[in-house]
Structure formats: structure tokens, C-alpha cells
Amino acid sequence: MSDLKQYPQALSIAGSDSGGGAGMQADLKTIQERHVFGATVLVAITAQNTIGVQDALPLPETIIDAQFKSLAADLAIKACKTGMLADVTRVRAVVRNLKKYDFGPLTVDPVMVAKGGAPLLSEDAVAVVRDELLPLATLATPNLPEAEKLTGLTIDDEAAMKQAGIALQGLGVKNVIIKGGHLSADQESNDFVLLENGESFWLTSKRVDTIRTHGTGDTLSACITAELAKGANIADAIRTGKDFVEAAIADGIIVGHGHGPLNHWALEARRHEF
Numbered sequence: 001m002s003d004l005k006q007y008p009q010a011l012s013i014a015g016s017d018s019g020g021g022a023g024m025q026a027d028l029k030t031i032q033e034r035h036v037f038g039a040t041v042l043v044a045i046t047a048q049n050t051i052g053v054q055d056a057l058p059l060p061e062t063i064i065d066a067q068f069k070s071l072a073a074d075l076a077i078k079a080c081k082t083g084m085l086a087d088v089t090r091v092r093a094v095v096r097n098l099k100k101y102d103f104g105p106l107t108v109d110p111v112m113v114a115k116g117g118a119p120l121l122s123e124d125a126v127a128v129v130r131d132e133l134l135p136l137a138t139l140a141t142p143n144l145p146e147a148e149k150l151t152g153l154t155i156d157d158e159a160a161m162k163q164a165g166i167a168l169q170g171l172g173v174k175n176v177i178i179k180g181g182h183l184s185a186d187q188e189s190n191d192f193v194l195l196e197n198g199e200s201f202w203l204t205s206k207r208v209d210t211i212r213t214h215g216t217g218d219t220l221s222a223c224i225t226a227e228l229a230k231g232a233n234i235a236d237a238i239r240t241g242k243d244f245v246e247a248a249i250a251d252g253i254i255v256g257h258g259h260g261p262l263n264h265w266a267l268e269a270r271r272h273e274f
């Protein structure tokens, strides 16, 4: 009898961050920490560090299609997520493939702008994300500026976050997290969750006073994706995601000279005290 182990498999569809803190690298580190096997469809490459994005190259549609095809032919992916999708052509390529293959519940992190201000999605692609990608999503995880662009609302307090959640469900997303990381005046960093069954709740945590927040959104959505691949229900997956990212921000590490990356070991380390 074989004693080989089998791990659930999850997929990140995203851009590469050469600095290792956000994008596909943050996704893979997070998925690995959750004891899930991570696969990738690379959509764009960025030359990036903690200071900013120096260059970006969207990949040809043919290689995006080929990556999806390769995975569908061989792996047994149980949940997937999207991150940086660059432009209209890449968003449409991803939508086309997600309609073709079943990779389980889809989490859409509608990444638009990097922490340092560099655009990661072209302006004209926002409507394509809203109209073509969001209706495929089991979960969407916009931050406040992204939720504003997708809904047309101004979101500057917790009441407006609730309104945005309802508006996003109106666009066809089943479950929504409106991330509060950008409500900068607040002492807390609270996220509003609205589920398909109408249930809603807040994810609460103290705001950590740090500039080392590169890849927070990627880390949250990747952790949720990993938990969904294990078969967790959506509310439990979301709560685990918040615990994971809270620890990863609070127990910081020193890398680079700007918006440093998170500590993806933190939650596990708290349990085992390495």
C-alpha cells in the first residue's frame, strides 16, 4: 500500500511580483502555508520591488490559454483565484478559460493599483471585470477604491461598505468581502462580509501601524482559496483568511526599503513558536 500523501490543489491566476511580496508569489506562499498544493496561470510579469513597479509585461493570450489547458488535462484543482489581470485582452482570456474548465469556486481579487500607485489593470478593463468576470465569482474581495470603481459609490465609512456589498451582489457575485484596509483614519482594519444566503458580519482586527503591507489583499484571497480547496464552507474560509493575514501583518519581517512584504509564516509560527 502506498503511503504517498494527497493534498488539495488550488490555482492562482495572477501576475508575477519579482519582489516576492504580492501577486502570484504571495499566493503560492500562502497556499503552501495552508498545506494545499498551488498551481499557477501566469498572466503578466512585473519588475517590482517594495519601492514600486518598474516595468510590466502582459503575456500573450496563446500562452495563457495553453497554461489553462495544461492544468485541466492533468491536475484536480478544487478552487481558484484571480489577481492582477493587466488589461481587456487578458481579462477576456481568463474569462474564456474559466468558462471552459471547472476549477472549483472562483475568488476574484479585482486588483487595480499597486500599493505604490502603479496601475495593474487598464481603465477600460474595469468594466470587463465588472460585467464578464464578477458574474463567475463565488467570492469577490475588493478593497475600498476597487469597490468604488466597480459600483460607482463613494465608500468612506462602514455604512457605505455595507451598501457596496449589496451593490456588488447586484452585479452577480455570490459572496462579497469589502476590505477596510484603506479606511486610514480608523484604529481598526475591519472588513464587511455579505454572504449569498443574506447573512452578513464584520471581520475585525486592530490596525497595525506599519508600511509593510505589500500583498495583504493577495494573501487574504489566497488563504480563502486554499481553504475552499480543502472543502471549507465560505464563512469559515473567510474567517481563516482574516486570521492568516492579521498575523502576517502584525508579526512583520524586514525585507526591502519600501512597502515590505508580509510574514507568511506568522500564523503557523504562533502555533508552534519556531
Ligand SMILES: Nc1ncnc2c1ncn2[C@@H]1O[C@H](COP(=O)(O)OP(=O)(O)OP(=O)(O)O)[C@@H](O)[C@H]1O
Residues within 6 Å of the ligand: 022, 113, 114, 115, 142, 143, 144, 179, 180, 181, 182, 189, 190, 191, 205, 206, 207, 208, 209, 210, 213, 214, 215, 216, 217, 218, 219, 220, 242, 245, 246, 249
Ligand atoms: N495596517 C493594517 N493593519 C491590520 N490589518 C490590515 C492593515 N492593512 C490592511 N489590513 C487587512 O488586510 C486585508 C487586505 O486589505 P486591504 O484593504 O489592504 O487590501 P488590498 O488593498 O487589496 O491589499 P493589496 O493591494 O496590498 O494586496 C484586510 O483584511 C484588511 O483589513
Ligand SMILES: Cc1ncc(COP(=O)(O)O)c(N)n1
Residues within 6 Å of the ligand: 014, 015, 016, 017, 022, 023, 024, 046, 048, 083, 084, 111, 113, 114, 115, 116, 120, 213, 214, 215, 216, 217, 218
Ligand atoms: C503582480 C502583482 N499583483 C498584485 C499586486 C497588489 O499588491 P499591492 O497592492 O500590495 O502592491 C502587486 N503589487 N503586484
